Amino acid sequence: MAELPRLTPMDATPAGTAAFDLFLRGGVVSLLALLAGRLLADHGRVTAARLGALFAVGSAAYTLCSLPGLHDRAGGWAGPLMALATANSFVFWLFACSLFDDAFRPRAWHGLAWLALAALGVTQRLVLVPGHHPAARVLGLCLDLQPLAWAGLAAWQALATAAADLVEPRRRLRLFIVAAAALHSIVTALATLAGPGPATGAAGGNTLLDAMGLLAIASVIAGSLLRVRGGQALFADACAPAPAVEAAPEVAPIDPTWTTALERAMRMDRAYRRDGLTIGQLAVELGLPEYRLRRLINQGLGHRNFNAFLNHYRLADAKAALGDRAQVEVPILTIALDAGFGSLGPFNRAFKADTGLTPGDYRRQALAEPSKTANPSLSASRISNPA
Numbered sequence: 001m002a003e004l005p006r007l008t009p010m011d012a013t014p015a016g017t018a019a020f021d022l023f024l025r026g027g028v029v030s031l032l033a034l035l036a037g038r039l040l041a042d043h044g045r046v047t048a049a050r051l052g053a054l055f056a057v058g059s060a061a062y063t064l065c066s067l068p069g070l071h072d073r074a075g076g077w078a079g080p081l082m083a084l085a086t087a088n089s090f091v092f093w094l095f096a097c098s099l100f101d102d103a104f105r106p107r108a109w110h111g112l113a114w115l116a117l118a119a120l121g122v123t124q125r126l127v128l129v130p131g132h133h134p135a136a137r138v139l140g141l142c143l144d145l146q147p148l149a150w151a152g153l154a155a156w157q158a159l160a161t162a163a164a165d166l167v168e169p170r171r172r173l174r175l176f177i178v179a180a181a182a183l184h185s186i187v188t189a190l191a192t193l194a195g196p197g198p199a200t201g202a203a204g205g206n207t208l209l210d211a212m213g214l215l216a217i218a219s220v221i222a223g224s225l226l227r228v229r230g231g232q233a234l235f236a237d238a239c240a241p242a243p244a245v246e247a248a249p250e251v252a253p254i255d256p257t258w259t260t261a262l263e264r265a266m267r268m269d270r271a272y273r274r275d276g277l278t279i280g281q282l283a284v285e286l287g288l289p290e291y292r293l294r295r296l297i298n299q300g301l302g303h304r305n306f307n308a309f310l311n312h313y314r315l316a317d318a319k320a321a322l323g324d325r326a327q328v329e330v331p332i333l334t335i336a337l338d339a340g341f342g343s344l345g346p347f348n349r350a351f352k353a354d355t356g357l358t359p360g361d362y363r364r365q366a367l368a369e370p371s372k373t374a375n376p377s378l379s380a381s382r383i384s385n386p387a
Contacts (some may be wrong), residue, residue: 166297318336
């Protein structure tokens with residue numbers, strides 16, 4: 001959302017338009033500062049909230065950097081502001097990954113990539129000086145185009161994980177955040193590549209439209225994320241136990257018969273073993289509207305993702321098989337496939353995340369201690385206690 005801005009002289013903008021532009025950008029910066037502060041204060045221990053706060057700060061930096069004439073007056077702040085603005089599209093992608101995928105964790109290379117983009121932005125604008133160095137134009141073109149790639153990746157992340165998402169506020173917000181921010185990235189990147197408008201006021205019109213777009217996006221995102229219930233649902237700590245969420249007063253209470261039917265399908269019929277089972281298919285089998293099943297699994301049982309809900313039962317099934325001496329000769333791959341996993345890789349990752357052990361280590365430990373053999377029965381695995 002924050003490609004390297006191509007700044008234009010303040011003189012190219014009519015006085016009235018410049019004042020209104022400054023007013024709008026002040027509103028954007030204020031909203032983004034409020035959003036960053038609230039995210040850190042209310043959800044500072046959650047990765048998605050931290051990245052959201054960094055994205056808000058970077059967006060504020062972009063808002064200031066793209067203000068005509070400010071670059072020459074920024075002084076020592078020009079470098080940090082330019083660094084934050086240049087790398088903010090990358091932060092947007094990280095924010096989308098962490099917000100829409102509860103299993104996402106930042107890696108060391110993410111930090112290195114951010115530093116590299118920030119350093120390239122500062123180098124291109126403040127060291128090479130566009131128009132005075134041959135490399136500045138090439139580097140500038142690359143930096144102008146990189147937001148399109150990150151916007152596309154963020155949109156793909158949102159769409160790829162949408163079907164399994166059980167958090168209603170996040171499902172409503174994901175498409176707006178990605179569509180609006182990606183559209184803004186594309187439009188401003190294309191405008192940057194087209195170059196500044198003539199001194200007849202085109203540049204002023206472009207920056208004014210840019211400010212209005214930023215204000216609209218910031219207002220909707222801030223309003224959505226700062227709502228108490230919406231913020232709690234979006235930024236719940238995925239590593240902590242997920243208690244059942246109390247339904248809002250306007251939402252109809254969950255019928256206990258639905259819970260019983262779902263429990264029977266999972267514990268007795270072992271629906272989780274079916275290859276490619278979707279929440280839509282399960283809803284049809286239970287005779288429930290899909291939105292009611294999503295609400296049941298999320299608000300009634302505490303799961304935020306349908307695949308994680310299925311893996312809760314699959315892992316319990318696999319643990320029982322690995323701890324069963326009668327199945328000691330059964331390959332781990334067979335156990336994984338029988339439990340409903342599509343391949344060994346996802347099974348190993350899910351198993352290690354759940355137990356801290358590889359399936360092989362778990363089996364050896366379980367079978368080596370007869371008195372403490374872990375042989376969890378699926379029937380004893382409570383549906384209301386997700387892993």
